[in-house]
Amino acid sequence: MKTDSARFAVYYAPSPDSALWRFCSAWLGRDAVTGARLESPVRGDFDPVWLAAITASPRHYGFHGTLKPPFVLAEGKTPEALSDRLSDFAATRPVFTLPTLALRTLDGFLALAPTAPSSPLQALAAACVQELDDFRRPPDASELQRRRAAGLNPRQDALLRSWGYPYVLDEFRFHLTLSERLEKTQGDRLSRLLEPMLAPLLAQPLRVDAVCLFAQLSRSEPFRLLDRYGFKGIERRITHDAAAGYD
Numbered sequence: 619m620k621t622d623s624a625r626f627a628v629y630y631a632p633s634p635d636s637a638l639w640r641f642c643s644a645w646l647g648r649d650a651v652t653g654a655r656l657e658s659p660v661r662g663d664f665d666p667v668w669l670a671a672i673t674a675s676p677r678h679y680g681f682h683g684t685l686k687p688p689f690v691l692a693e694g695k696t697p698e699a700l701s702d703r704l705s706d707f708a709a710t711r712p713v714f715t716l717p718t719l720a721l722r723t724l725d726g727f728l729a730l731a732p733t734a735p736s737s738p739l740q741a742l743a744a745a746c747v748q749e750l751d752d753f754r755r756p757p758d759a760s761e762l763q764r765r766r767a768a769g770l771n772p773r774q775d776a777l778l779r780s781w782g783y784p785y786v787l788d789e790f791r792f793h794l795t796l797s798e799r800l801e802k803t804q805g806d807r808l809s810r811l812l813e814p815m816l817a818p819l820l821a822q823p824l825r826v827d828a829v830c831l832f833a834q835l836s837r838s839e840p841f842r843l844l845d846r847y848g849f850k851g852i853e854r855r856i857t858h859d860a861a862a863g864y865d
Contacts, residue, residue, distance in 0.1 A: 623836045625690055626700060626753075628746045629682035630792075631830045631843060638819045642681045642730075645796060645812075646673050650680025650832065650843045660811065672804075676795045680832060680841045683794045686746040687783040688834075688841075689754040700753050701831060701845060707749060708829050708847035714738040715823040721813055724791070726799035728808060730820070732792060739792055739826065746829065747786045757782050827852045 632639040634651045643649045644656040647670060658669055717734040765778055774784035828848045832841045
């Protein structure tokens with residue numbers, strides 16, 4: 619893998635064997651493990667071209683909840699070293715469960731989000747941001763400008779300068795995105811469709827037993843799930859070789 623153009627990210631993702639992963643990957647239209655295109659589980663009077671358009675960005679990133687946002691490797695760092703660090707990082711962490719997830723509208727985006735705060739989750743995300751930060755190349759001026767164009771408050775701008783992303787630490791809000799930003803009537807209509815389909819998948823609290831390494835070879839290519847690093851007592855499940863690229 620050429621790392622000068624590749625980006626990496628540390629995400630939470632359900633087990634690829636889980637019903638939640640299978641359904642939400644199908645909803646987005648792509649499996650981030652295999653890279654396969656998937657048929658939407660939605661039927662009825664929704665235009666499939668429109669559905670593909672309003673899931674384009676989350677499909678590009680793969681079904682996930684961000685812990686450490688995408689970054690380019692720092693000078694002298696390798697995918698192998700990042701993989702080894704993540705393995706060590708995960709191996710001593712305890713498994714925990716999240717409060718039940720629910721379908722929410724966040725700034726116009728449909729997403730799954732916990733119904734109550736989770737201190738273990740906040741701590742995990744903060745540790746991913748801080749303890750893995752020596753692997754992150756600082757953003758260049760154009761990246762900073764792009765982030766600031768969205769409109770940041772002083773705290774978010776300080777986080778951007780320190781950690782390369784404005785929505786980390788105390789500004790972090792865990793979610794698993796399912797759509798582009800939608801008009802309210804569109805979002806309400808899709809919510810009514812998705813809620814009963816998601817209800818049996820979200821009935822139980824979500825188990826957090828691993829962190830995942832996602833990567834893209836270039837900005838034009840979608841992210842793939844390379845590896846899943848189990849927490850204490852959980853077996854690591856390798857999906858791809860982080861150094862070799864996507865086979």
